[in-house]
Structures are given as structure tokens and as C-alpha cells.
Amino acid sequence: MSYFREVINFMEEYIPGEQPEEEGYIKLNTNENPYPPSPLVEEKIKEALSEGRISLYPPPLGGKLREKAQEVYGLPRDWIAVGNGSDELLNLLFRLFLGKGDRVAYPFPTYTLYRTLAFLQEAEREEIPFPPDFSLPDSFLGCSAKLKVVSNPNSPTGTFLSLSQIEKLLSLSSCPVIVDEAYVDFAPYSVFSLLQDFPNLIIVRTLSKSFSLAGLRVGLLFASPDIVRGILKIKDSYNVGILPQVGGAAALEDIEYMKKNVEKIKSTREWFSEEMRQLGFLVYPSQANFIMVKKERRDLKFLYEELKRRKILIRYFPEWPDSLRITIGKEKEMKILLAAIQEIIEGVNV
Amino acid sequence: MSYFREVINFMEEYIPGEQPEEEGYIKLNTNENPYPPSPLVEEKIKEALSEGRISLYPPPLGGKLREKAQEVYGLPRDWIAVGNGSDELLNLLFRLFLGKGDRVAYPFPTYTLYRTLAFLQEAEREEIPFPPDFSLPDSFLGCSAKLKVVSNPNSPTGTFLSLSQIEKLLSLSSCPVIVDEAYVDFAPYSVFSLLQDFPNLIIVRTLSKSFSLAGLRVGLLFASPDIVRGILKIKDSYNVGILPQVGGAAALEDIEYMKKNVEKIKSTREWFSEEMRQLGFLVYPSQANFIMVKKERRDLKFLYEELKRRKILIRYFPEWPDSLRITIGKEKEMKILLAAIQEIIEGVNV
Numbered sequence: 001m002s003y004f005r006e007v008i009n010f011m012e013e014y015i016p017g018e019q020p021e022e023e024g025y026i027k028l029n030t031n032e033n034p035y036p037p038s039p040l041v042e043e044k045i046k047e048a049l050s051e052g053r054i055s056l057y058p059p060p061l062g063g064k065l066r067e068k069a070q071e072v073y074g075l076p077r078d079w080i081a082v083g084n085g086s087d088e089l090l091n092l093l094f095r096l097f098l099g100k101g102d103r104v105a106y107p108f109p110t111y112t113l114y115r116t117l118a119f120l121q122e123a124e125r126e127e128i129p130f131p132p133d134f135s136l137p138d139s140f141l142g143c144s145a146k147l148k149v150v151s152n153p154n155s156p157t158g159t160f161l162s163l164s165q166i167e168k169l170l171s172l173s174s175c176p177v178i179v180d181e182a183y184v185d186f187a188p189y190s191v192f193s194l195l196q197d198f199p200n201l202i203i204v205r206t207l208s209k210s211f212s213l214a215g216l217r218v219g220l221l222f223a224s225p226d227i228v229r230g231i232l233k234i235k236d237s238y239n240v241g242i243l244p245q246v247g248g249a250a251a252l253e254d255i256e257y258m259k260k261n262v263e264k265i266k267s268t269r270e271w272f273s274e275e276m277r278q279l280g281f282l283v284y285p286s287q288a289n290f291i292m293v294k295k296e297r298r299d300l301k302f303l304y305e306e307l308k309r310r311k312i313l314i315r316y317f318p319e320w321p322d323s324l325r326i327t328i329g330k331e332k333e334m335k336i337l338l339a340a341i342q343e344i345i346e347g348v349n350v
Numbered sequence: 351m352s353y354f355r356e357v358i359n360f361m362e363e364y365i366p367g368e369q370p371e372e373e374g375y376i377k378l379n380t381n382e383n384p385y386p387p388s389p390l391v392e393e394k395i396k397e398a399l400s401e402g403r404i405s406l407y408p409p410p411l412g413g414k415l416r417e418k419a420q421e422v423y424g425l426p427r428d429w430i431a432v433g434n435g436s437d438e439l440l441n442l443l444f445r446l447f448l449g450k451g452d453r454v455a456y457p458f459p460t461y462t463l464y465r466t467l468a469f470l471q472e473a474e475r476e477e478i479p480f481p482p483d484f485s486l487p488d489s490f491l492g493c494s495a496k497l498k499v500v501s502n503p504n505s506p507t508g509t510f511l512s513l514s515q516i517e518k519l520l521s522l523s524s525c526p527v528i529v530d531e532a533y534v535d536f537a538p539y540s541v542f543s544l545l546q547d548f549p550n551l552i553i554v555r556t557l558s559k560s561f562s563l564a565g566l567r568v569g570l571l572f573a574s575p576d577i578v579r580g581i582l583k584i585k586d587s588y589n590v591g592i593l594p595q596v597g598g599a600a601a602l603e604d605i606e607y608m609k610k611n612v613e614k615i616k617s618t619r620e621w622f623s624e625e626m627r628q629l630g631f632l633v634y635p636s637q638a639n640f641i642m643v644k645k646e647r648r649d650l651k652f653l654y655e656e657l658k659r660r661k662i663l664i665r666y667f668p669e670w671p672d673s674l675r676i677t678i679g680k681e682k683e684m685k686i687l688l689a690a691i692q693e694i695i696e697g698v699n700v
Contacts (some may be wrong), residue, residue: 003496003526003550004580005449016587019407032406042399045593049392054565054597056382057369057558084434087586095470099355100450120445120584146353176353200353208407215404215592230354234470236437237366242565243395243593247404 011119014112017315026336028327029313031155031183031290033212035261035330038254041213041247048246058242061232065240068249069220073192078225081232082248084239086182086206086219089231091117093178093202093221094147096230098123102146107137109320111155111180123147134159134284141172148173151180153187156317156325158286166191170198176227178202185210185262186269187287192222199224209289211251211258218248265289269328275338279345294323306344312337361469364462367665376686378677379663381505381533381640383562385611385680388604391563391597398596408592411582415590418599419570423542428575431582432598434589436532436556436569439581441467443528443552443571444497446580448473452496457487459670460501461530473497484509484634491522498523501530503537506667506675508636516541520548526577528552535560535612536619537637542572549574559639561601561608568598615639619678625688629695644673656694662687 002009017030048054062069062082070077083089094117098104104118105126118125128140134157136150148169153160170177181203184190194201202223208214218240221231240248251258273283273291281293304316304324314337315325328334352359367380398404412419412432420427433439444467448454454468455476468475478490484507486500498519503510520527527550534540534555544551552573558564568590571581590598601608623633623641631643654666654674664687665675678684 003577004446005452007449008446008580008584011583013583014587016407016410019409021409021413027406030407036402036405041404045399046396049395052386054391055386055562056377057366057380057564058567059369059371060366063371084591085586085588087588091586096354096358099357099472102355122449212405214407214588217408217588217591227353230358233361233363234358236435236441237364238435238437238564238567241434241567241591241594244591 007119007122012115014116018313020313024311026312026329026333028329028333028337029315029325030214031209031288031327032214033209033261033265033289034333035212035264037212038251038257040250040254040257041216044250045243045247048242053242053246056242057238058240058245060237062240063245064249065218065245065252068252072252072255073222075195075222078228079195079222081221081223081228081235082240082245083219083221083235084244085208085217086180086204087113088235088239089204089219089221090114090178090180092231092235093176093204094118094121094123096227096234097147097176103144104147104149105140105143105145106149107140109156110149110151112319114149130157136161136165136169141169145175147176147178149178149180151182152191153183153286153288155183155288156290156315156320156323157284157292158183158288158290159284160187160287163189163191163194167194170194170201173200176200176202178204180204182206183209183288185258186266186289195222195224199226202227207248207251210262212261213247213251216244216247218244218251265328268331268334271331272328272334272338279341290325290327292323292325296322298322300324302348303341303344307337307340310340312340357469357472362465364466368663370663374661376662376679376683378679378683378687379665379675380564381559381638381677382564383559383611383615383639384683385562385614387562388601388607390600390604390607391566394600395593395597398592403592403596406592407588408590408595410587412590413595414599415568415595415602418602422602422605423572425545425572428578429545429572431571431573431578431585432590432595433569433571433585434594435558435567436530436554437463438589439554439569439571440464440528440530442581442585443554444468444471444473446577446584447497447526453494454497454499455490455493455495456499457490459506460499461505462669464499480507486511486515486519491519495525497526497528499528499530501532502541503533503636503638505533505638506640506665506670506673507634507642508533508638508640509634510537510637513539513541513544517544520544520551523550526550526552528554530554532556533559533638535608536616536639545572545574549576552577557598557601560612562611563597563601566594566597568594568601615678618681618684621681622678622684622688629691640675640677642673642675646672648672650674652698653691653694657687657690660690662690
């Protein structure tokens with residue numbers, strides 16, 4: 001007999017990429033940034049420690065982090081909420097909008113956490129396949145749902161939707177629409193400019209990728225004040241500790257530093273994508289800090305496994321066995337990876 | 351029109367105690383520890399920063415923090431989960447067990463977050479009044495519910511239930527029972543010894559109080575492996591950042607340091623309780639790091655407000671206007687508070 005809600009027993013849990021405790025891996029499986037965060041982050045966290053701030057509860061609404069976000073993104077404070085990573089913000093949004101039997105729609109394949117969060121709310125999922133060009137499906141644009149979600153750039157494909165497509169989606173939807181912009185700093189533009197015109201738009205961001213702070217856990221949410229108020233009402237009072245608040249604010253203070261790292265990654269991405277195409281892989285056009293490569297009708301698990309044996313981690317999703325997702329690391333790391341892939345597939349008919 | 355689930359619009363949100371951004375307050379309102387955490391915490395966090403660990407995702411299950419908890423509390427690892435403060439663990443537990451219409455029971459008054467969490471799950475609440483001696487009500491022991499919760503020591507009263515009472519509760523309950531031991535290090539004993547015999551027992555702890563780490567956000571959960579598996583299944587993958595993991599592990603490594611602070615607080619608590627009794631207040635016997643004082647049929651809001659004007663913060667709950675909750679600070683702070691209270695109530699007929 002289980003004490004759990006029935007849905008928990010049969011729900012599909014989200015399986016994150018491996019985080020090996022052992023050292024020495026080239027880690028290209030969970031879209032971390034190979035460059036360190038701004039030195040200001042370490043400095044400000046050390047300062048907060050010396051001031052004894054970890055003894056006291058942190059500001060419930062995010063204190064300086066929220067203030068800094070206000071300044072950097074040019075929005076009033078009541079349009080901003082902070083979270084324990086963007087995963088927490090997504091979790092809170094699903095909880096805010098979806099009751100049992102309510103419908104959530106998203107194009108697929110995408111971040112599989114959405115599926116887990118829908119399960120937890122006992123919501124109905126409408127997973128609408130992307131067309132081959134990864135534009136928004138018409139049946140998604142027009143469908144009625146309690147909540148819609150798009151990841152842009154999309155994970156795991158790295159593909160990117162234009163501003164006009166998102167605008168069309170917002171116009172045609174009478175429900176809230178989450179645009180998960182976890183990877184947007186690697187893309188040409190954000191949908192930020194649509195916030196003022198569409199009160200149903202919710203943008204979710206993270207400092208884990210472009211700001212190199214996956215271990216700190218800082219997410220940002222931008223939406224109209226009504227929606228932000230809902231999030232503040234249901235979140236844990238102290239959902240973001242003082243060190244992520246202080247460190248996150250420091251990172252936002254040094255946007256130029258982040259942008260330099262992003263430029264390096266984008267240039268490595270373009271070079272590496274081309275190399276993979278030369279090796280005969282289909283490479284989706286990526287606007288993120290990763291690429292997805294594909295060999296039609298082949299199971300690429302052997303490649304993932306052989307690379308792992310050589311202490312290079314990339315991401316294999318059993319759901320999409322003909323594809324692999326590869327995080328863009330430093331150029332040097334990508335050269336090692338490329339040589340390894342060449343060696344492995346040489347003579348193997350893939 | 352609201353996009354929210356209907357329940358969100360009328361739910362009672364949890365209101366945390368004030369966290370003034372302004373400095374200079376004697377802060378006795380949210381049960382923080384007036385003494386700093388072990389120096390090892392700062393040292394280990396600085397080390398993790400220097401090693402660049404904030405760039406990478408943290409171990410999803412808690413890494414060294416979970417290992418250290420295993421060692422300190424003498425339980426196998428699969429009996430332990432870590433959380434972003436004990437609030438997150440309580441939140442996850444309510445989500446794990448309670449669907450719409452399911453019943454959760456707890457004696458009252460207690461930590462009002464339970465009420466908020468029940469609302470969020472659309473669960474039925476059975477709030478059973480404590481008898482005057484604050485033992486467990488018979489109607490609570492025997493009731494059938496999907497989940498039962500007790501806070502021990504209880505907040506806001508500080509009162510403490512005996513081991514045999516909890517044992518009786520566990521025997522009589524066919525549902526999971528959460529014992530929220532946030533304040534247990536200030537009490538004579540934990541219900542830890544009952545874990546092996548009662549698979550329905552779940553103990554929740556925090557490093558916010560006795561370990562002086564409210565700003566870091568670290569909670570611990572101890573329960574049978576089935577329940578722990580459920581929590582791991584529904585929690586965010588990276589719910590605890592690398593700095594709380596490292597800092598929390600360091601705190602657990604220096605238990606003696608924590609115990610010394612706890613002894614100081616307990617001795618201040620006994621002295622201060624007696625002084626308040628001398629001033630004519632009813633003082634509940636407290637086994638926590640705070641006391642609740644009461645004047646029957648009086649509204650003590652004026653006292654709270656006048657103290658706040660003097661930059662001393664204590665806790666006034668509009669729900670219990672004849673009572674005030676006072677965190678035990680340093681002896682020096684408590685002397686200032688005592689003098690202020692004496693001065694304020696002199697000549698006022700309370």
C-alpha cells in the first residue's frame with residue numbers, strides 16, 4: 001500500500017543529466033557554461049559571509065537581486081519574481097494555473113520537465129509535435145488550454161522561434177503563455193519587448209547558463225503584476241537564500257562579462273556545428289549553448305557510451321535515440337570531442 | 351478574470367515575520383540564532399567558491415550534505431532527503447500525500463504554513479484545538495486523515511510533547527505523520543528513536559535555528575526509504591544549491607559548536623521566562639529558542655508596536671492578540687528588551 005497520491009505512483013519523473021562526483025570528465029551533457037562567472041560574484045558572496053548574513057533569513061522577495069534585475073531589465077519591481085533556479089519558477093507557475101484535469105499545451109520535443117510538472121498537477125497534457133522546420137504548429141497556436149508553454153530557444157533542439165511567431169501565439173491565446181528563455185542570451189533576441197502589450201506573457205530566465213551559475217540556483221520571472229502577485233502568494237517565503245541573492249545581483253551587475261563568454265560560446269558553436277555536418281550528421285540550427293545532432297533511423301547510444309568510456313559526457317535521451325545533445329564547451333574541449341567522435345565512427349557504418 | 355486556479359484566489363497565504371532591510375534592530379521576531387554559525391561553514395563555502403563549483407549543477411541528492419547527515423544521525427542514506435529549508439520539505443510532503451479533498455489534521459495553534467500548504471493542495475483541514483496543557487488532543491490521536499502533522503517543540507507556543515505521546519499518535523494513525531522538529535535541538539530529546547519502529551513517521555529538521563543558518567536554506571528529512579523515494583521523485587532536480595550543500599555539511603561536522611550556542615540560549619530562555627513571569631505575564635513552558643507570553647483577554651499589539659518604535663522586533667500574530675512570541679537572543683539583548691517592556695507597561699493597566 002502506498003501513502004502517496006495515486007498520480008505520484010505512475011507519474012514519469014524528470015531525469016536530469018548525470019552529475020558525476022568523480023573528477024576528470026569533459027562535461028558536455030547539462031548545458032553548463034565552461035567559463036567561470038564574473039569575479040564579482042565570488043567577491044560579493046564572500047562579503048556577505050563575512051558580514052554574517054547567513055544567520056538571518058533572507059529578504060523574502062529577493063532584496064538586491066530583484067532591485068538589480070529591475071535596473072538591468074528596465075521593468076518596475078512588481079513585474080519581477082526570483083526563484084530557486086528557473087525550475088522552481090516553472091513549478092510554481094504550473095501550480096498557480098493548473099488544477100486537476102486542466103489542460104496544458106506545448107510543442108514537442110521540448111524540456112521534459114513540463115511533462116513531470118503537469119503530472120504533479122494531474123493536468124491533461126497536449127504535446128503537439130513540431131513540424132520539421134520547428135516553427136510553431138498551427139494546432140498549438142489555435143488550441144484552447146489553461147496554460148501554454150514554449151521553450152525558446154528550445155531544448156533539446158536549440159531551434160529558435162521568431163518574435164512574430166510568439167506574438168501570433170500570444171494574440172491567439174486567451175490563456176497565460178510561458179516563454180522559457182533559459183538559453184536566450186545565446187540567441188539574437190528575447191520576447192521581452194512583448195511584455196507590455198500582452199498581459200498573458202510570462203518570461204522565465206535562469207542565471208545557470210549564460211551567467212555560469214548553475215550551482216547557485218537563481219531564476220528570474222518577468223510578467224504582469226497580477227501574475228507576479230500570484231507567484232509571491234504561493235512560493236515558500238524564503239525560496240532564495242541570501243548567497244544566491246547576493247551572488248545573482250553581482251552577476252547582473254557585470255553583464256559585459258557574461259556577454260563576452262556568450263560570444264566565445266556562439267563562435268565555438270558555429271565552428272563545431274559545421275564540423276559535425278562535415279562528419280555527416282544532421283545538425284539543427286542552434287541559438288543555444290548546445291547543439292542537437294542526428295542520424296536518421298540510427299540508435300546513437302553506442303556513441304554516447306563510447307564517449308563516456310573516454311570520460312566525455314554528452315546527453316543521450318532514450319526518447320530520441322537517433323539524436324544526441326552536445327553542450328558547447330571551450331574550443332579545446334570540443335576539439336578533443338571531435339577527434340574522439342571521428343575515431344569512434346571511423347569504420348562504423350553510422 | 352483571473353487565470354489562477356480558483357483556490358489560489360481565496361487561499362490564506364503564509365505571512366512571514368518582518369525581515370527589515372534597515373539595520374539597527376534587535377531582531378527577536380523570526381527565531382534566528384543570535385550566535386554565528388561554526389567558522390567551518392564560512393571556510394568550506396569559500397573553498398567551494400575558489401574551486402569554481404558554482405558553475406556546475408550541484409549533486410541532485412545532496413552530495414556531501416547527505417553523507418554527513420548519514421554519519422551524524424546514524425541512518426542509511428536512503429532514509430535521508432535534503433531540502434531548500436524545511437519549508438520546502440513540508441511543501442513537498444503535502445504535495446506527495448494530499449490530493450483535492452484529502453484530509454490533513456494537526457493540533458492548533460501551530461505553524462500556520464501548514465494551513466497554506468493544505469490550501470494549495472485543495473485539501474480539507476482539520477485543525478484540532480490543543481487542550482490547556484498542550485498535550486495531544488484525543489480527537490487528534492484517533493482521527494482518520496490522509497496526513498497528520500505536529501510541530502515539536504510547537505511554534506508559536508514552544509510547548510513540547512513527550513516521546514510516549516508521539517508513540518501513541520504513531521500507533522493510532524494509519525497515515526503518515528510528520529513531526530516537524532525545527533526547534534528540537536533546544537528540547538530534551540527527539541523522536542528519532544521511533545523511526546525504525548514506525549514506517550509512517552517522517553521527521554523534518556532545519557539548520558536555520560540551532561545551527562544559525564537561516565540565510566543558507568538547508569532542511570533535512572528522515573523517513574523510511576519508500577517515503578524518501580517519493581520526495582526524490584517529485585522534488586526539483588537541483589533543489590539545494592552547492593553552497594548550502596557544502597555549508598550545511600560543514601555545520602554538521604561541528605555539532606559541538608552548535609551545542610554550545612544552544613546551551614547559552616537555553617540558559618537565557620530560563621532566566622528570561624522567569625523575569626517575564628515576575629512582570630505578570632503567563633509564560634508557556636518552552637523547549638524552543640523562543641517563548642510565548644500572554645495576558646488573558648488583552649490585546650498586546652500596543653506592546654509589539656511600542657517595542658518596534660524602539661527598534662526591537664518581536665512577533666505579534668493577529669490571530670492570537672493576547673499573546674506575543676519572543677525569540678531568545680543574547681542575554682544583553684534580552685536585558686534591553688526587558689527594561690523596555692518594564693518601562694512601557696509601567697502605569698499601563700495590562
